[in-house]
Amino acid sequence: MTALYKHPEFRLGARDMMVVAPGMAAWGLMTGVAMIKSGLSLVEVLMMGLLVFAGSSQLAALPLIIAGAPMWVVLATALCVNLRFMVFSVHLRSYVMHQPFWRRLVSGYFTTDPTYVQFTKRFPHPADDAAGRRAEAAYLAGNSALGWANWMLASLLGMALANAIPVRWGLGFAGILALLGILSSLATTRLRVLAAAVAGSVAVVTFALPLKLNIIVAIVLAVAVCLLLEKPFLEAHARKANTPKKNSHEPSD
Amino acid sequence: MNPATDLWTVVTIVGMALLTIVTRCFFFLSSHPWPMPAWLQRGLHYAPIAALAAVIVPEMVMTQGHFISTWQDARLFAVAAGVAWYYWQRGMLGTIIVGMAVYLPLHVGLGW
Numbered sequence: 429m430t431a432l433y434k435h436p437e438f439r440l441g442a443r444d445m446m447v448v449a450p451g452m453a454a455w456g457l458m459t460g461v462a463m464i465k466s467g468l469s470l471v472e473v474l475m476m477g478l479l480v481f482a483g484s485s486q487l488a489a490l491p492l493i494i495a496g497a498p499m500w501v502v503l504a505t506a507l508c509v510n511l512r513f514m515v516f517s518v519h520l521r522s523y524v525m526h527q528p529f530w531r532r533l534v535s536g537y538f539t540t541d542p543t544y545v546q547f548t549k550r551f552p553h554p555a556d557d558a559a560g561r562r563a564e565a566a567y568l569a570g571n572s573a574l575g576w577a578n579w580m581l582a583s584l585l586g587m588a589l590a591n592a593i594p595v596r597w598g599l600g601f602a603g604i605l606a607l608l609g610i611l612s613s614l615a616t617t618r619l620r621v622l623a624a625a626v627a628g629s630v631a632v633v634t635f636a637l638p639l640k641l642n643i644i645v646a647i648v649l650a651v652a653v654c655l656l657l658e659k660p661f662l663e664a665h666a667r668k669a670n671t672p673k674k675n676s677h678e679p680s681d
Numbered sequence: 682m683n684p685a686t687d688l689w690t691v692v693t694i695v696g697m698a699l700l701t702i703v704t705r706c707f708f709f710l711s712s713h714p715w716p717m718p719a720w721l722q723r724g725l726h727y728a729p730i731a732a733l734a735a736v737i738v739p740e741m742v743m744t745q746g747h748f749i750s751t752w753q754d755a756r757l758f759a760v761a762a763g764v765a766w767y768y769w770q771r772g773m774l775g776t777i778i779v780g781m782a783v784y785l786p787l788h789v790g791l792g793w
Contacts, residue, residue: 450777450778451777467684469684469685472687475691480698480701481698481701482701484736486697489693493690493693499689499696502693502696503696506700507700511704512732513701514704514707516705516732517706517707518725520708521717524709525709529712533702533706536705536706536709537702537705541736544729545729545730549729552726597785598755598789601740601756604737604756605760605780606773606777607737608764608767608780609763609767610733610773611730611737612768613773614729614730614733620730623727624730624733624734627730627731627732627735628738631735631736631738631739632742632743632748642735643732643736646734646735647735650727650735651724651727652724654727655723655724
């Protein structure tokens with residue numbers, strides 16, 4: 429078995445991550461700044477930065493830890509912020525189940541939001557042969573390796589320069605713009621645009637829910653609405669197009 | 682001065698790291714066969730874009746838990762510019778750069 433990094437898909441995965449890396453780096457940078465400024469000790473900040481590897485859960489937990497909230501509250505919050513990863517893992521299951529246990533854990537741990545989205549965009553359907561699986565593994569490795577290194581370097585830089593980077597500039601917004609770019613690239617069908625609209629609105633309306641539960645509520649509702657509308661929508665579409673061929677309109681891609 | 686390291690905080694942080702692993706790997710921890718119903722398989726095609734929207738939209742239109750009450754918010758203009766750039770040039774890097782080029786002057790300069 430030759431090394432994955434020699435596979436052409438490794439470079440492709442890294443290249444896809446490269447175009448959003450500056451935005452993710454700005455976000456990582458500001459997460460590093462926020463961790464230092466929160467008042468955690470350097471050891472705590474380094475551990476959180478290097479091990480937790482989930483920006484949104486880190487930012488949600490920081491104020492709670494500092495306020496002296498009970499551990500279960502901090503962990504429950506981190507869990508709820510992370511619930512969307514469980515949805516990702518349902519999706520990725522058929523791509524990784526052929527791997528041994530430890531390998532699956534590694535694949536999962538390094539799959540952040542941009543990696544999950546770009547991976548499932550590159551491979552809409554799981555491969556069923558060895559060559560295809562290898563291509564998937566190589567892409568995932570290249571994409572997540574660059575994503576991890578980029579995030580960690582930016583995070584460490586943010587910790588080092590915490591007092592030199594003004595928080596009020598709001599540089600972290602570049603991370604939101606990076607995810608916005610990925611979102612735009614996914615908005616290829618009307619049902620997907622609808623999914624984004626439903627999820628975005630629900631996340632705002634239910635923002636007051638505790639433990640950031642608004643995110644998972646928004647995802648589940650958006651998926652449910654799209655599933656319900658899929659059939660009538662496609663039928664109407666087919667009637668309008670007035671053609672018996674259905675190859676041009678895959679339900680969800 | 683660097684604050685002292687607290688054991689409970691360290692334990693909490695390790696717990697958070699475990700949660701990252703458990704949630705990201707949740708449905709492939711067990712290798713028990715689990716045929717996915719067809720509707721779920723179809724539904725999951727909407728999950729990536731829904732997850733992104735759920736994460737970023739509140740960050741664009743809310744301030745401290747409340748829907749913004751003014752149009753003088755740098756984020757709105759940055760998002761509009763970023764999306765416009767994406768549909769013009771199809772470039773994600775450009776989306777970030779153009780968005781920040783609009784955001785920073787408005788936010789830092791005008792305080793929007």
